[in-house]
Amino acid sequence: MVVARGDLQQLLDALTAQGYQVLGPRVRDGAIQYDELSSLADLPIGWTDRQDGGFYRLEKRDDEALFGYVVGPSSWKRFLHPPTVTLWRSRRTEEGFELVESPQDPPKYAFFGVRPCELHAISIQDRVFLQGPYVDPIYRSRRAGIFVVAVNCGQAGGTCFCTSMGTGPRARKGFDLALTELLGPERHEFVVEVGSPAGAEILAQVAHRPATPEDRARVAEIEAETSRQMGRQMETAGLKELLYTNLEHPRWEEVASRCLTCANCTMVCPTCFCTTVEDVTDLTGQEAERRRLWDSCFTMEFSYMHGGSVRSSARSRYRQWMTHKLATWQDQFDVIGCVGCGRCITWCPVGIDITQEVAAIRGEPVT
Amino acid sequence: MPTRRQRPKLAVWKFASCDGCQLSLLDCEDELLAVADAVEIAYFPEATRAVVRGPYDVSLVEGSITTPHDAERIRQVRKASRFLVTIGACATAGGIQALRNFQDVEEFITLVYAQPQYIETLERSTPIAEHVFVDFELRGCPINKMQLLEVVNAYLNGRKPNIPTYSVCLECKRQGNLCVMVAHGTPCLGPVTQAGCGALCPAYDRGCYACFGPQDSPNTGSLAHWWQTRLDVPRDDLVRAFRGFNAYAEPFRKESEAHEQ
Ligand code: SF4
Ligand code: SF4
Ligand code: SF4
Ligand code: SF4
Numbered sequence: 044m045v046v047a048r049g050d051l052q053q054l055l056d057a058l059t060a061q062g063y064q065v066l067g068p069r070v071r072d073g074a075i076q077y078d079e080l081s082s083l084a085d086l087p088i089g090w091t092d093r094q095d096g097g098f099y100r101l102e103k104r105d106d107e108a109l110f111g112y113v114v115g116p117s118s119w120k121r122f123l124h125p126p127t128v129t130l131w132r133s134r135r136t137e138e139g140f141e142l143v144e145s146p147q148d149p150p151k152y153a154f155f156g157v158r159p160c161e162l163h164a165i166s167i168q169d170r171v172f173l174q175g176p177y178v179d180p181i182y183r184s185r186r187a188g189i190f191v192v193a194v195n196c197g198q199a200g201g202t203c204f205c206t207s208m209g210t211g212p213r214a215r216k217g218f219d220l221a222l223t224e225l226l227g228p229e230r231h232e233f234v235v236e237v238g239s240p241a242g243a244e245i246l247a248q249v250a251h252r253p254a255t256p257e258d259r260a261r262v263a264e265i266e267a268e269t270s271r272q273m274g275r276q277m278e279t280a281g282l283k284e285l286l287y288t289n290l291e292h293p294r295w296e297e298v299a300s301r302c303l304t305c306a307n308c309t310m311v312c313p314t315c316f317c318t319t320v321e322d323v324t325d326l327t328g329q330e331a332e333r334r335r336l337w338d339s340c341f342t343m344e345f346s347y348m349h350g351g352s353v354r355s356s357a358r359s360r361y362r363q364w365m366t367h368k369l370a371t372w373q374d375q376f377d378v379i380g381c382v383g384c385g386r387c388i389t390w391c392p393v394g395i396d397i398t399q400e401v402a403a404i405r406g407e408p409v410t
Numbered sequence: 411m412p413t414r415r416q417r418p419k420l421a422v423w424k425f426a427s428c429d430g431c432q433l434s435l436l437d438c439e440d441e442l443l444a445v446a447d448a449v450e451i452a453y454f455p456e457a458t459r460a461v462v463r464g465p466y467d468v469s470l471v472e473g474s475i476t477t478p479h480d481a482e483r484i485r486q487v488r489k490a491s492r493f494l495v496t497i498g499a500c501a502t503a504g505g506i507q508a509l510r511n512f513q514d515v516e517e518f519i520t521l522v523y524a525q526p527q528y529i530e531t532l533e534r535s536t537p538i539a540e541h542v543f544v545d546f547e548l549r550g551c552p553i554n555k556m557q558l559l560e561v562v563n564a565y566l567n568g569r570k571p572n573i574p575t576y577s578v579c580l581e582c583k584r585q586g587n588l589c590v591m592v593a594h595g596t597p598c599l600g601p602v603t604q605a606g607c608g609a610l611c612p613a614y615d616r617g618c619y620a621c622f623g624p625q626d627s628p629n630t631g632s633l634a635h636w637w638q639t640r641l642d643v644p645r646d647d648l649v650r651a652f653r654g655f656n657a658y659a660e661p662f663r664k665e666s667e668a669h670e671q
Contacts, residue, residue, distance in 0.1 A: 072588040072615070097640065099593045116593075117586060126584035303629045305601035306576065310583035321572040323560075326444045328567045337584055342576040343626045357629065392579070392591050392601050393636045 045258055046222075048109075048231035050250040052083050054192070054220075057248040058153040063190055066122065067155035068115070073101055075115035077122070080155055087112060094201040094274070094385065096394025107231070110224050113200035114158055116390050118313035119165060122152055123185050124172070130320070132332040140331075147181055153190040157218065159211035160203075160382040162193055164313035166217055170376045171316050190241060193218035197226070197265050201274035202385030204398055208279065210382040212269040213262075214238075220246060223262045234262050275385060275398040278405065282379070285404060286370040290362065294403045299358035301393055306339035308387035308395070309364065314380050315339070340364055365400060418467035418566070421453035423487050425473025425480050426507055426535060430552040431498035432456050432472050438555050445559070448566055464490035468565060470558075471544075474500040474507060474535045481532070481541060488542040495561060496538045499551035499655040503623050506551075508535040508658035512666075535658070548573065551621040551655035554606050574605050575626040578618050582609035590617055597637050599651060602628035602661070623656040630665035645669045 046054065058065050059081075067080040070087045080086070092112045093100045104111050132143040157165075165186075172182035196203075196212040205211030214221045219242030223234040234254055237243045309315040319338035324331045338345055340363045346353040354360045372380030381397070388396045422432050436457055438445060445451075452462035469491035475481050488494060499505050510518065511534040519526045538544055548561055557573055564571035574580070578600035582589070590596040590612050598617035600609065606622040624630075630652065637643040643651075652666035 072593070074588050074593050076586070076588070097592055097636070099589075116583075116589065121586065126586075301629075301632045303601040303632055304577070304625075304627050305579040307579050307583060307589070307601075310580065322569065323572065324563060324567045324569065326441070326448045326559075326563050326566060337580070339576075339580065342574075342580070344574065344576065355627070357627065390589060390592055392589070392598070393632055394640075 044235045044237070044246060044251040045225075045254050046233045046235055046249055046251045048233070051109075051233060053249040054245065055080065055083060055155065057245050058155070058190060058192075060248075061190075061245070062151055063153035064150040065153045065155050068110075068112070070101065074099060075101070075112055076117045077115075077119065077154075083109065086110075086156070091198075092200060094389045096202070096388050096396050097391055098394065099389050106226060108197070108224060108226055110156060110194045110197065110222075111226075113196060113198070113203055114161065114384050114386060116311050116386065118311065118384075118386070119154055119157065119161055120168065120313050120315075122154075123165065123189075124168060124179075124182055124316060125185075126337045128181055128335050130333045130335050132330065135329045145332075147184050149185040151188045151190075152185070153192065155192045157191050157193045157214075158196060158384075159193065159214040160205045160208070160384040161313060162191070162214055162217040163208075163210040163382040164384065165191075167314045167376065167378055167380065167382070168316060170378065171314075175376075190245070191218045191220075191238075193221040193238075195221060195223040195262070195266065196269050197224055199269050199272040199274060200385060200389075202388040202396075204273050204275040204277050204383040204385065206270045206273050206383070207275075207277040207398075208379065208381060208383035213266040218242070223265060225258070225261055225265075232258075234258050275383075275388065275396070277381075277383070277398040277401050279379065282401070283370040283373050285401075286366045289404050290366075292404050294400065295358045295362050297403075298361050298395060298400055299356065301395055302341075302357045302361045303393060304341045304343075304357050304360055305392060306341040307390050307392060308397075309339035309341060310337060311386040311390045312368075312381075313384060313386070314368075314382065317345070319344070340367065361395075365397060368397070369401070417448065417450045419452040419462060419465075420449040420468045420470070420562075421464070421466040421487075421491065422451075422456065422470045423453070423472065424455070425471065425484065425501065425538070426476040427473030427498065427500040427505065429456060429472070431501075431550070432470065434552055434555040434558060435470070438559055441559055445562060449562070466491050468493045468495065468562070471496045471501050471538055472498050474504045474537060475532070475541055476507060476535045477531055479530070484538060484541050493545045493565065494538075494542070495546045495548060496544050497548045497550075497553050497558065499549065499621065499623060500535075501538045502547045502549050502659075503656040504535045504537050504658035506655050506657070509653060510535055511658050511663075512653070537658070546571070549604055549622040550606055554608070557606055576605055577601050577625045577628075578603045578605050578607070578609050578612075578622070581605045581607075582612050585609055585613065587612045590615060591641075595641055597641050597643055597647075597651065599633070601625075602630050602633050620652075620654055620656055620662065623659045624661040628661045630661050631668070634665055634669065645671060 172179040599620040600618035
């Protein structure tokens with residue numbers, strides 16, 4: 044189906060009318076971040092992003108594209124797996140203590156503008172939080188009712204490598220509706236693919252026409268063009284074995300000399316899931332609560348056991364991050380833990396690049 | 411662990427400092443009554459004239475050691491205290507006055523004072539932990555009052571305080587701040603600085619000034635190299651950046667010295 048630019052607002056309205064809180068990309072403080080959308084005018088219309096290792100800038104485009112950029116620092120993880128939550132509270136009683144349930148009543152989210160790599164990231168977190176022996180009730184309650192409007196990428200960013208990871212630049216599944224923006228001198232339309240009955244129901248409330256073979260051909264062309272623009276690439280063949288047989292490679296020491304162990308990469312990564320808990324009390328010791336916070340394998344405390352930290356060197360921490368993402372993740376969840384979104388490269392304050400590190404361990408010349 | 415019936419005696423001591431940190435205790439307006447209920451404020455010249463004789467269960471020590479007299483006094487404080495907590499950059503790193511450590515103090519004295527023979531001072535401003543055993547160090551210039559409450563609270567409840575030693579970046583990202591270094595090219599010390607302030611400066615579009623001192627495994631060299639080569643920060647500015655309130659904390663001291671011409 045095809046929806047004209049002028050009719051796309053109806054999609055947002057239909058979602059709002061169904062009680063969804065619509066979240067999508069907006070310009071905030073000079074970057075594209077996910078936030079509440081009340082109208083299409085809130086989107087970063089006519090903006091694009093320039094990205095490289097440790098570098099991000101917004102720039103004006105010479106058109107009025109609605110989705111002419113890629114991913115920013117925040118990901119949907121912030122909503123499905125929030126950075127801080129209170130797990131429970133308790134109160135001292137005569138006999139001991141009683142638990143006070145922490146209400147988990149998340150809004151019904153519609154994610155508007157989810158990129159193909161991000162759909163994969165969500166499906167990876169689904170495996171982590173929902174499909175293992177221990178289900179995370181917080182993730183489950185937030186994930187359950189979401190409506191996903193995916194957007195196929197019309198251009199790749201400077202740190203993108205989804206084609207290497209097989210996660211983009213076109214969405215194949217995991218969405219209710221998927222949009223491809225068709226933009227030309229005389230045209231501004233969206234090819235819409237329906238991915239679920241809920242998607243069909245919403246689309247029925249939006250003015251649209253059937254897609255022509257020409258429209259479909261254009262979608263395929265956009266996919267091919269975007270695939271050719273990837274700012275980075277990573278060879279994934281035999282990745283697990285490569286890392287398992289190179290645990291003492293001198294490159295780990297080299298990257299450790301640059302790594303700040305600041306944890307930005309894990310915070311922005313849409314698949315990293317680690318958390319820590321803090322127990323807090325009130326001054327009188329009558330009430331206590333347990334909070335859960337995003338944590339990272341880059342902190343010293345992360346590997347603290349009796350007597351000290353197991354991974355006290357930056358070398359062992361960087362190696363943990365990269366081997367978990369690319370190798371042990373496969374043993375654990377049967378999938379690579381990286382979707383090629385490029386966030387860890389862009390948002391590393393010193394531009395450390397996971398694709399370069401893999402290439403270096405493979406012994407390829409590094410540019 | 412202190413019993414409920416007898417409130418632990420708390421003392422607040424001041425050495426070379428600006429008073430800002432101990433005032434953050436008074437700044438705990440909403441919580442102050444609860445604190446006063448939970449502990450007996452036995453010695454706190456900034457807030458009350460009443461003095462209760464030692465020994466004290468908890469001593470909060472603000473300020474650095476800069477005179478022979480203070481070097482002796484801190485030993486007395488240690489003797490009178492069961493649990494000694496240093497608060498603020500002066501007490502934990504020597505403070506801004508530790509800038510003297512990089513210069514010749516004698517020269518300052520003769521320049522500044524008309525009668526230098528009356529000035530009795532040490533060559534260096536040093537943190538309390540260089541003089542006596544410290545049970546817990548609470549960082550910051552000034553300290554974060556919520557962290558101070560957390561330390562008192564943890565002590566009262568016999569638990570470990572939740573005072574992380576990792577970088578400011580974790581707080582910054584959890585809060586959803588935009589990274590000013592990556593997105594604006596603003597030099598930020600957050601990656602080498604210990605969390606605790608709630609990433610205050612990046613939240614207001616500024617780089618971190620390292621008020622909370624070095625994080626537990628700071629790579630100052632790599633950050634400085636990036637600033638120089640990518641953000642065009644001149645060497646003088648690099649020296650100044652690492653020579654702030656925590657100039658004498660070892661990783662920062664070494665980094666600033668490395669860039670001194
Ligand atoms: S490892 Fe980096 S590129 Fe891969 S998914 Fe995480 S942030 Fe994106
Ligand atoms: S890479 Fe580190 S932070 Fe990310 S999931 Fe693995 S252990 Fe956790
Ligand atoms: S790789 Fe970069 S973002 Fe990650 S911890 Fe190291 S310096 Fe920080
Ligand atoms: S703004 Fe500073 S503290 Fe925040 S993530 Fe960036 S480097 Fe870290």
